[in-house]
Amino acid sequence: MTDSADSPSDASDRPNLVLVHCHDLGQHLGCYGADVDTPNIDGLAADGARLANSFCTAPQCSPSRSSMVTGTYPHENGVMGLAHMGWALGDDRETLPKRLKAAGDETALLGFQHEVPDEPERLGYDHVDSGTKRALELVDVVDDFFAERADADDPFFVSIGIEEPHRPFRREYLPDETYDAYDPDEVPLDDFAYLPDAPGVREDVADLRSVISEVLDPAVGRYRESLADAGLAEETVFVFTTDHGLAIPRAKGTCYDPGIETALVVRQPGAVEGGEVHESLVTNADFTPTMLDLLGIDPPTDLSGESFAPLLRGEPHEGRDRIFAEMTWHDRYNPIRAIRTERYKYVRNFSVLPKVFVPMDVAPTASGREVHEEFHVPQRPAEELYDLEADPHESENLASDKKPFEPAAEASDPDPAHADALDRLRDELEAWMESTDDPLLDGPVPYPDVE
Template sequence: MDNPNIVLVHCHDLGKYLGCYDSAVETPQVDALADSGVRFDRHFVTAPQCSPSRSSLMTGRHPHQNGMLGLAHGNWELHDEEQVLPELLREAGYETHLFGLQHITEYPNRLGYDESHSEEPLTADAPPSVHESARARDVADEFAAMLEDGDHDDPFFASVGFFEAHRVEENGDFGFEGERYGAPAPEEVEPLEFLPDEPGIRSDIAEIHGMLDAIDDGVGTVTDALESAGLTKDTLVVFTTEHGLAMPRAKGCCSDQGIGGVLLWSRPGTVEPGVVDDLVSNVDVFTTLLEVAGAPQPDTDLAGQSFLPLLEDDDDEDFRERIFAGMTWHDRYNPMRAIRTDRWKYVRNFWHLPDVYLTRDIFCSAAGSEVRKTSYGEQRPYEELYDLEADPLEKENLLADGDLDDSAAETARDRLRDELLEWMETTDDPLLEGPVLPGDWDEIRLRNEE
């Protein structure tokens, strides 16, 4: 087979909370996938939230370039002219399949899949966070059934989307359905290093463990099904997520805990196992998958670049010197843009918001309650700078007092501030024109002018 099958397995709100990334959890199936291929240790996403980040994975462009400045069920849509991964792969001769979650658009037909195996469409009154048809074990079983029933002489692309580990609302509170998933007792889990060890936080961590078991089982079902069908060597399996854990100081934040995500890349016999420590963005995944498939790149201003050279030469120091990320809308206006290098992180905030932004699902959670007590009333600074070598958890904002005593930090601030602005200008970021209105802001402006 000239071009491999491609199976893109993705889930919600996971970050790098996996055994293969040295977290204190047991994920044997995911860890086995990592051992069989390449683990990207510094893979980052373009937004610490679902739809915008996923839009970058599917278009190779930042959310403010492709139009997805907020959630798909919040009246945000990709620009009409955007070309998406399954559409481009289908044009290149791939049979394309959608299993489970997508959460990029309310109109999944525009994504270009030949067949959707999901039982429920994505609609405004039924956001994907409550779709029973997207539970990991069920979605993986549907994929396995497709392999058993089909003729796969032609290459196929399968998007396999898991609901977990997304919070679920019950009586106004958001948790991870610990009882449903058989979560361990809170005292049996390790605290998260970027959060205090408080009871509400620990109880939420325990519930995440239950959902992790489902994700791990789903990945195992996918890889076992490929092996049973004799397709392991003919298939590239990619496992990723769209942003960090649904916990304070992660989801909804441009910290590494918010924009760092798993990326595993496995094709036994073709891809040599190993670890890539270069900076990689999820816009690069789009570009690389098209190259793997022998498909042409779209005629748009792509933000990504192929990282295939990194799989052949891990000393490629010229791949990326920096990655960009940002956020505009979630359940409220939260405009921020960030630039990260090997050593430095610079964040520019554009609105008056609490120091620790909590998305609604985190705000109304046990962990969110713990953090609100001490941090929610503080004002967020307009500029943040972190020395990631000295402060990997980003606890000390070097710009908090306004004055910099360190010449290296001052040089970094000036350089990254300029580079961030240049990037915003080059990519036509609407934040440069002022506050971004929700939904179709062009239509709103036209109405205001009438």
């Protein structure tokens, strides 16, 4: 693997990197146009750059996070399912903390990670404090960490992993008044037009928004305050992001936009102009090379991810015209591959599961049951094509309704107005799978050989 990094003697000239990442948020923030109160994260976006079309490589935790820290797709790095269910990055896999540690940075993890099931030091962290992953409980941990490094000579990288807004949205450790912010009967559902207007959906949306505005957002604001109080804010790249889309039906566990869209906000004083909104397509496989580039370290050239640091710095940047997403294993085998351009989404389903896959943490909820009843059909089509300009909620499949393993003679024809796009995207997806040695091309992917 091609590496390029500053020597430790050069490290003192580089900024620090603070990465704050949460669960299951998608882009449900005020600065992304959602009807939710998030003044602290909105303020970070005003001070930095917001990536409007940021997507993840997989609509589930471990595979997506593996891409973020390696710059490779899940089927390339081997994390095609959840870390606590047998999938994990190998010890020989290069990660962002390993690369920064080799370049002379101190590396630390505070809170949560999900790329390996245990011993997160294997990912390249010098210091690990995983005593809590709750956003507000981490405030004191983060405060102590920054205070201890106020006068340090060498730069540091700290990954702050927080649990909220993972399900269940209602938590015993949170005060009851946390959930008074939004009334289920009054909460608008404009951001959830792909879900039915049903009581369970309304309760979920109200609780989701409450935990975002009353827990997640204030905690991020406190982390920024701690960094500033330690005198480190102006010499630090501060990033906020999430792993994948919202933990609601037809989002998490699917390759529809609500499952793969991610918030991504980057602040770097003196380099990234505040208030910028970038519309270019980016994927979280680009995260590691981009962070290295922002820190002045030449990123490796043999990764699937590409640096979009020039875009953030206002320099010429060609950018992507497409991104890819995938799913293989979650709580069941559910192989999907997808390609998204600015206009189209093409999804290839390799299994015979129902149309709406509801992950195990969503299925027991009222909204999960209601959506399953409303959208359930006997079998998903083998291919899905959506015109995102005309149909942003991906409700009208323009491809054939042919089911996997069904004779083509029994299926409808694709919409002729979009047949060329279907052929092109089908070919591009297959070419990507071949170029990245996707094991799905050889048949079903077995569960890992673990106890």
